[in-house]
Amino acid sequence: MQNKNARQKNGAKESMEVYCRVRPVFSQNIELCLKVEPPSAVILTPPSSYLNLRNAPTKEMHYTFKKAFQEQVNQKEVFESVALPLIENLLNAKNGLLFTYGVTGSGKTHTMIGSGKHDGIMPRCIDTIFNSIGMYKTNKYIFKPDKLNGFDIQSESEAINEMQQEIICQTHAKIKNPKLERNFDQNLFKRIPTETKITNIDVDNAYAVFVTFVEIYNNSVYDLLEECPDDGLRQRGPQIKIIREDADHTMFVHGVNEVEVSSADEAFEAFYKGQKRRRIAHTTLNTESSRAHTIFTVRVVQAPIDQHRRSVIKDKKYLQIGQLSLVDLAGSERTNRAKNTGQRLREAGNINNSLMTLRNCLELLRQNQKGANKMIPYRDSRLTHLFKTYFEGEGQVSMLVCVNPQADDYDENLQVMKFAEISQEVQIAFPSMAPRVNYDFTPERRRANNALKKFEIENDKDDQEVPPSVNGLMKKPVEIFADIPSLRYVSMGDDLSVKRMKEYLETQLQLYNNVTGNIRERYHDFREMISKTEAFMASQEIESMKSFYGRENERGNVLSTTGQRSD
Numbered sequence: 001m002q003n004k005n006a007r008q009k010n011g012a013k014e015s016m017e018v019y020c021r022v023r024p025v026f027s028q029n030i031e032l033c034l035k036v037e038p039p040s041a042v043i044l045t046p047p048s049s050y051l052n053l054r055n056a057p058t059k060e061m062h063y064t065f066k067k068a069f070q071e072q073v074n075q076k077e078v079f080e081s082v083a084l085p086l087i088e089n090l091l092n093a094k095n096g097l098l099f100t101y102g103v104t105g106s107g108k109t110h111t112m113i114g115s116g117k118h119d120g121i122m123p124r125c126i127d128t129i130f131n132s133i134g135m136y137k138t139n140k141y142i143f144k145p146d147k148l149n150g151f152d153i154q155s156e157s158e159a160i161n162e163m164q165q166e167i168i169c170q171t172h173a174k175i176k177n178p179k180l181e182r183n184f185d186q187n188l189f190k191r192i193p194t195e196t197k198i199t200n201i202d203v204d205n206a207y208a209v210f211v212t213f214v215e216i217y218n219n220s221v222y223d224l225l226e227e228c229p230d231d232g233l234r235q236r237g238p239q240i241k242i243i244r245e246d247a248d249h250t251m252f253v254h255g256v257n258e259v260e261v262s263s264a265d266e267a268f269e270a271f272y273k274g275q276k277r278r279r280i281a282h283t284t285l286n287t288e289s290s291r292a293h294t295i296f297t298v299r300v301v302q303a304p305i306d307q308h309r310r311s312v313i314k315d316k317k318y319l320q321i322g323q324l325s326l327v328d329l330a331g332s333e334r335t336n337r338a339k340n341t342g343q344r345l346r347e348a349g350n351i352n353n354s355l356m357t358l359r360n361c362l363e364l365l366r367q368n369q370k371g372a373n374k375m376i377p378y379r380d381s382r383l384t385h386l387f388k389t390y391f392e393g394e395g396q397v398s399m400l401v402c403v404n405p406q407a408d409d410y411d412e413n414l415q416v417m418k419f420a421e422i423s424q425e426v427q428i429a430f431p432s433m434a435p436r437v438n439y440d441f442t443p444e445r446r447r448a449n450n451a452l453k454k455f456e457i458e459n460d461k462d463d464q465e466v467p468p469s470v471n472g473l474m475k476k477p478v479e480i481f482a483d484i485p486s487l488r489y490v491s492m493g494d495d496l497s498v499k500r501m502k503e504y505l506e507t508q509l510q511l512y513n514n515v516t517g518n519i520r521e522r523y524h525d526f527r528e529m530i531s532k533t534e535a536f537m538a539s540q541e542i543e544s545m546k547s548f549y550g551r552e553n554e555r556g557n558v559l560s561t562t563g564q565r566s567d
């Protein structure tokens with residue numbers, strides 16, 4: 001995963017971080033069985049119908065989490081508490097796994113993905129990563145996946161060459177099959193990007209971001225970013241992938257498409273492409289129920305740059321890789337309640353089996369911590385097999401338990417809460433990061449950054465004292481030139497790039513018109529002020545001339561009556 005030279009196991013252990021989020025219930029007259037006592041407690045009460053049943057639980061149960069979120073807590077707050085620390089780790093080459101767990105319909109997908117104005121954790125993570133690495137991003141193809149879960153470093157010319165090859169291939173494919181339309185999800189254009197940013201990153205390094213998107217369906221792994229050639233007659237389905245171990249004993253999906261993304265939009269484009277391939281089945285419980293576990297993984301690769309050559313140092317010993325896997329687990333459900341049959345029944349069985357293996361693994365890990373020496377059955381399901389590395393101590397593991405507080409979900413919620421309790425006791429051996437080494441490859445860049453930071457801090461101080469707009473004058477400079485979107489991929493039919501460029505130019509034109517309009521207004525105000533001042537000065541002059549001539553007249557009158565000058 002990351003450069004093993006930079007990581008050491010120091011024997012320190014950290015508990016799995018478990019959070020709980022309760023979703024709102026929209027219809028009235030529904031009995032609720034769960035409530036949150038902020039900041040971290042959840043109380044589960046048996047439904048009223050249980051009071052008359054023999055052997056039914058009647059006690060209130062109390063659970064404590066790292067944090068418990070009430071119904072009204074918004075997506076931003078959940079993201080900042082749960083995912084922001086993982087992003088900070090990721091940008092510092094430390095790995096993380098975050099999964100949402102809960103009964104079907106409890107809000108896992110809403111929390112992880114969200115929609116439109118209510119973006120979930122994943123899109124906010126992507127925005128934050130790109131906001132943070134900003135100008136420290138490398139050109140594309142400098143870092144290249146080596147297909148064995150590692151990366152090679154290419155020279156600038158190799159990278160440019162690769163870029164050209166890709167454009168040529170895309171153009172050929174388009175000419176060969178003009179029907180091949182790139183369909184872009186309109187969601188891309190509806191988003192309001194998050195402005196969150198991590199400032200604690202190594203400014204000596206250049207960064208690149210890679211994403212993979214896989215699903216585990218009926219205990220088989222599929223690559224959601226795999227191109228399935230459509231020859232117009234039949235579309236080949238995605239192929240089953242196998243899980244392998246790399247040279248550093250890290251589990252990975254062999255042959256998965258790892259896509260380099262140079263902007264948040266490119267990352268979402270990949271995500272929406274994969275999302276369309278997801279198998280969404282309608283069950284009687286939830287008409288939008290997702291029947292597979294999905295894993296969206298972001299890898300951030302970084303290496304120092306040589307300031308004089310202005311390129312990444314081509315030595316793999318400096319390479320560092322951080323990985324964050326965001327997992328939206330399929331919901332657990334009781335088959336008799338879901339009234340599943342046939343294919344749906346098989347799906348539900350596989351989902352429940354893999355979740356049961358996850359529970360078993362965590363339970364056995366807990367027992368081993370207390371002195372037992374049991375074998376952990378990671379291989380019993382693809383899900384746990386893939387995450388083995390995390391559970392064995394390759395990063396922070398966090399779980400977000402989602403619950404629907406309705407009484408109908410009481411039994412399942414009881415199981416979910418028990419599992420959450422066990423999970424919190426699991427301690428993960430944590431690799432400590434070697435302290436950040438300052439190779440001093442980029443002293444000028446460091447100096448410039450420090451100066452910029454100082455300027456920003458001072459500017460912020462000023463902003464608190466004086467409002468940004470005083471007497472209509474902008475205190476801060478207007479940002480006219482936003483980043484120009486990349487035109488690298490403009491090829492025949494590259495509608496997204498063209499659409500992005502069109503939007504960019506329209507925004508810039510609007511901005512230009514606003515700014516020139518504002519300048520024109522101020523110019524007129526200024527001219528008016530000058531002419532008023534001139535008029536005022538002229539009137540003052542006239543007044544003083546008048547008084548001068550008045551005085552002279554008086555003196556002339558005196559001279560003419562006495563016949564001699566008074567001085």
Ligand SMILES: Nc1ncnc2c1ncn2[C@@H]1O[C@H](COP(=O)(O)OP(=O)(O)OP(=O)(O)O)[C@@H](O)[C@H]1O
Pocket residue numbers: 022023024071102103104105106107108109110111286288289290291329330331332402
């Ligand atoms: N915090 C929330 N605020 C508003 N709506 C929510 C919230 N949580 C869930 N919902 C809504 O509840 C419905 C079910 O949520 P969602 O699809 O996220 O459940 P799920 O747990 O992912 O289900 P499954 O396991 O079946 O995929 C959706 O319509 C979603 O918009």
